[in-house]
Amino acid sequence: xxxxxxxxxxxxxxxxxxxxxxxxxxxxxxxxxxxxxxxxxxxxxxxxxxxxxxxxxxxxxxxxxxxxxxxxxxxxxxxxxxxxxxxxxxxxxxxxxxxxxxxxxxxxxxxxxxxxxxxxxxxxxxxxxxxxxxxxxxxxxxxxxxxxxxxxxxxxxxxxxxxxxxxxxxxxxxxxxxxxxxxxxxxxxxxxxxxxxxxxxxxxxxxxxxxxxxxxxxxxxxxxxxxxxxxxxxxxxxxxxxxxxxxxxxxxxxxxxxxxxxxxxxxxxxxxxxxxxxxxxxxxxxxxxxxxxxxxxxxxxxxxxxxxxxxxxxxxxxxxxxxxxxxxxxxxxxxxxxxxxxxxxxxxxxxxxxxxxxxxxxxxxxxxxxxxxxxxxxxxxxxxxxxxxxxxxxxxxxxxxxxxxxxxxxxxxxxxxxxxxxxxxxxxxxxxxxxxxxxxxxxxxx
Amino acid sequence: xxxxxxxxxxxxxxxxxxxxxxxxxxxxxxxxxxxxxxxxxxxxxxxxxxxxxxxxxxxxxxxxxxxxxxxxxxxxxxxxxxxxxxxxxxxxxxxxxxxxxxxxxxxxxxxxxxxxxxxxxxxxxxxxxxxxxxxxxxxxxxxxxxxxxxxxxxxxxxxxxxxxxxxxxxxxxxxxxxxxxxxxxxxxxxxxxxxxxxxxxxxxxxxxxxxxxxxxxxxxxxxxxxxxxxxxxxxxxxxxxxxxxxxxxxxxxxxxxxxxxxxxxxxxxxxxxxxxxxxxxxxxxxxxxxxxxxxxxxxxxxxxxxxxxxxxxxxxxxxxxxxxxxxxxxxxxxxxxxxxxxxxxxxxxxxxxxxxxxxxxxxxxxxxxxxxxxxxxxxxxxxxxxxxxxxxxxxxxxxxxxxx
Numbered sequence: 030x031x032x033x034x035x036x037x038x039x040x041x042x043x044x045x046x047x048x049x050x051x052x053x054x055x056x057x058x059x060x061x062x063x064x065x066x067x068x069x070x071x072x073x074x075x076x077x078x079x080x081x082x083x084x085x086x087x088x089x090x091x092x093x094x095x096x097x098x099x100x101x102x103x104x105x106x107x108x109x110x111x112x113x114x115x116x117x118x119x120x121x122x123x124x125x126x127x128x129x130x131x132x133x134x135x136x137x138x139x140x141x142x143x144x145x146x147x148x149x150x151x152x153x154x155x156x157x158x159x160x161x162x163x164x165x166x167x168x169x170x171x172x173x174x175x176x177x178x179x180x181x182x183x184x185x186x187x188x189x190x191x192x193x194x195x196x197x198x199x200x201x202x203x204x205x206x207x208x209x210x211x212x213x214x215x216x217x218x219x220x221x222x223x224x225x226x227x228x229x230x231x232x233x234x235x236x237x238x239x240x241x242x243x244x245x246x247x248x249x250x251x252x253x254x255x256x257x258x259x260x261x262x263x264x265x266x267x268x269x270x271x272x273x274x275x276x277x278x279x280x281x282x283x284x285x286x287x288x289x290x291x292x293x294x295x296x297x298x299x300x301x302x303x304x305x306x307x308x309x310x311x312x313x314x315x316x317x318x319x320x321x322x323x324x325x326x327x328x329x330x331x332x333x334x335x336x337x338x339x340x341x342x343x344x345x346x347x348x349x350x351x352x353x354x355x356x357x358x359x360x361x362x363x364x365x366x367x368x369x370x371x372x373x374x375x376x377x378x379x380x381x382x383x384x385x386x387x388x389x390x391x392x393x394x395x396x397x398x399x400x401x402x403x404x405x406x407x408x409x410x411x412x413x414x415x416x417x418x419x420x421x422x423x424x425x426x427x428x429x430x431x432x433x434x435x436x437x438x439x440x441x442x443x444x445x446x447x448x449x450x451x452x453x454x455x456x457x458x459x460x461x462x463x464x465x466x467x468x469x470x471x472x473x474x475x
Numbered sequence: 476x477x478x479x480x481x482x483x484x485x486x487x488x489x490x491x492x493x494x495x496x497x498x499x500x501x502x503x504x505x506x507x508x509x510x511x512x513x514x515x516x517x518x519x520x521x522x523x524x525x526x527x528x529x530x531x532x533x534x535x536x537x538x539x540x541x542x543x544x545x546x547x548x549x550x551x552x553x554x555x556x557x558x559x560x561x562x563x564x565x566x567x568x569x570x571x572x573x574x575x576x577x578x579x580x581x582x583x584x585x586x587x588x589x590x591x592x593x594x595x596x597x598x599x600x601x602x603x604x605x606x607x608x609x610x611x612x613x614x615x616x617x618x619x620x621x622x623x624x625x626x627x628x629x630x631x632x633x634x635x636x637x638x639x640x641x642x643x644x645x646x647x648x649x650x651x652x653x654x655x656x657x658x659x660x661x662x663x664x665x666x667x668x669x670x671x672x673x674x675x676x677x678x679x680x681x682x683x684x685x686x687x688x689x690x691x692x693x694x695x696x697x698x699x700x701x702x703x704x705x706x707x708x709x710x711x712x713x714x715x716x717x718x719x720x721x722x723x724x725x726x727x728x729x730x731x732x733x734x735x736x737x738x739x740x741x742x743x744x745x746x747x748x749x750x751x752x753x754x755x756x757x758x759x760x761x762x763x764x765x766x767x768x769x770x771x772x773x774x775x776x777x778x779x780x781x782x783x784x785x786x787x788x789x790x791x792x793x794x795x796x797x798x799x800x801x802x803x804x805x806x807x808x809x810x811x812x813x814x815x816x817x818x819x820x821x822x823x824x825x826x827x828x829x830x831x832x833x834x835x836x837x838x839x840x841x842x843x844x845x846x847x848x849x850x851x852x853x854x855x856x857x858x859x860x861x862x863x864x865x866x867x868x869x870x871x872x873x874x875x876x877x878x879x
Contacts, residue, residue, distance in 0.1 A: 364490070420753065
């Protein structure tokens, strides 16, 4: 195995036709760059940020929608993604799940923090206490409130790392009091940095939005008679003179997740949901066919269409472009290698075996692959910067698409593998062809 | 000049694999380019769909009450009074949503009570009597709201006004006969809503980045749950300055409400178009690159073929071929490969178009795009081989007699 010798031959051969070599490198480079950009974005969009809990976390949905038509005419098989207050409250009482959370986004205005000159609007989530433990949210200071505080509801609040920086300069603010919607609340916890992409726990109200900055116990919406600010979908008799009417009606606005450690508890939970639905039918509710579900995060993300059609389309197109580049390379390599047939003939006559010839040209292909892949990675990084800049103007639903344009280590590994292997594959056929040539023909002068 | 095809065909047969690879490359490139151009056309059309509002000269400010007992009416009146006092303001209005933005509501309406008959799900908006003027929209039939029509705000989603304006698009969908004026619609709670006017088509608030002309406007002051939006139309060029003036006035002077955002409408339109625009940019880049790679490939390969076959070219010249016969030889060779590639490419392009229509609900490919693509690829593909072919012509006949 004379790798060094073959390598020298390969580099000399590549240098002999600098234009063609440059053309092949550029074609491969751009094709790979396009794929890297789209793969990174697609991978980020379709990733499951809580994959290690995929077997225990379930989204709870029930089809309580109007009998006349499905909730979403574009996806008629899906039940409404959120629950009504009545249904969520009932299911929340169950002791079957190991942990459970129900939540909704709510309007929030913060004031009274030291150094705060004006009241400031904040993205707020009203949730039960298990939210933080279920979704593996880490705390920089303090922790979550407990179930008793949920029942109060106690005037306690958890704020995000960024909000803590803004209000208290990053210091330990546990125990401090701030005004939320005009009422005094006590800070019990400050989260560590947390931005799951996508925002799996609430893909309905902005799948790539930044998580909320303020978290208050679930009961504060009803306590202050405040409406949720996320999606509220109502049907039927929505006439309600009172807030109590809104709570008791067929408006779905609460997202519910449960943690079920094994299949047995999952079956028991589903049985509970179905039994409840059947019993509710007696009072005229649940008029659609029974469709109560517990959906894992990975499937939830797929069902709710988190990865847009556009990303899929652009990804496929990027691969088509790469295919063109690779075919281009294969064609040029084939022509080039066949033209070097006389040289190969001489070497065969001197005793080289077919395999040795094949190996030597394979090394040339490998050298080209490395060069093209390197260029492709560099161009891909540039392309991601460009996408980052393009997405700096956020899309209409406030999504954080920008945040997807970062090269993660896993993506880098995949990109390197793709680049090298695809280019290598393109050169396999030409190298094999020249290995097969009978030397005698080419030893004769033309 | 005789079109001697036989030597061309035999040359191609010697390098079958190479020729097939080029043809395949052309085929995929054609399929990619034609479909990419078609998708770009759809997206550009979507971006250029008229909004129906004077968005270049408008801004919106979002207001939220701080405490539970916030009184929106008083705040709205104060804010509007200030805005209208500023020179350069054409019209100002308070609303429960922002057109072109993801701030707003939608609702279900039926043509008969008890939720029978056709149902429609338009965007809804509460505005005051200056709403249409602020948007730059106008009445097409019936009448606009007057101050007397405006119903005070209510925290009850069902306490809506009983009159409404609808856009032409909505009117046509509900009453194709064209007699929407004066007709009644029913909400889910069987509240009756009479259509008193029809407006030109304008886009309401947007859900899931999918703008629509189906808008229904209620004459009601907004303020449910302490939210409202101030929409202002200004004279051209004054939007940014006036918006800043209003923000500077409201922000410090109010402890009972906060500004949740302040943006010119250009900002909302840009964000609405962002996804489409990015797709257009990406597709255009890919198309250009694909064409470049294919052309450079043809150029490189032809150059290479020429340099590899100098002996054959010399022989041709030695036995009497003129320079332009040599050029023709290579151009015809290239043309045959192009034709093969284009034929396969058309099949691929049509197949891909069919699949795109099925998968992504794209409208059916306009065959003009395919025709233009074929002609374009043919011309550019031949041009790419022109220069190397011409260089082939300068190979002297004496090369034929050399043995090296």
